[in-house]
Amino acid sequence: MPRHLHAFSLVVPDYDSALAFYVDTLGFDLREDLPLEDGKRWVVIAPDGDAQTNILLAQADGFDQEAAIGNQFGGRVGLFLHTDDFARDHAAMVKAGVHFEEAPRYEAYGTVAVWRDPFGNRWDLLQLKANA
Template sequence: MNQRLAHVTLLVRNYNEAIAFYTNVLGFTLASDLDMGGGKRWVVVAPPSAAGCSLLLAEAKTDEEKRGVGHQGAGRVWLFLHTDDFWRDFPVLQSRGLHFLETPRSEVYGHVAVFEDLYGNKWDLLEPLAG
């Protein structure tokens, strides 16, 4: 069986503000933005060299979905953005206004710093150590 994880749905407040954040601040590419009618869109963003998973942005419509915006990880880091050069990317992302919650640190698994996206979801910027 040949399978892979393709997309993770991320609840957002507004398609356009989310696209702007993920493309302008994180430097992701807009892989798809298709009008599906009725105010619904198929919006996919991904890191520019992504061979793996991408984000499917879903504009929250119901009250329950709106409450979930920014809380999908229940306050924990739940998305991990890998880089091949942490010390190159960290200052670039800071200069674009990305809000880091801590100073960078080195762990047994790699160089890492936690940041928040525009809705408060927590992410790791992580350069994994080889091996």
């Protein structure tokens, strides 16, 4: 298998609110939810069943981690949700109550709009042009 990014951690206030948003609202797949010691859990989600990259939801533990929630990328867009049908997914997300910071815009590389999860993380919904 070629190298790929298996997973990255996303610090969240608690597992259940993160699952409610990512799985119940956005329709991400819940891949694992295993109990660990000290009340922690191994919670892995992915945008869909074919995704190679997973998100490990990490419940904040302590002041420094709590302070990082929603600002893990220094206020920049740090997460990029790729779609093969921007109009379909944008409409579904708007209907589900996802907060978009802007109207869709058309760039040289594709169609994009910035949105925030309920924890403050900035994401791009992105459909790349075929040659990008």
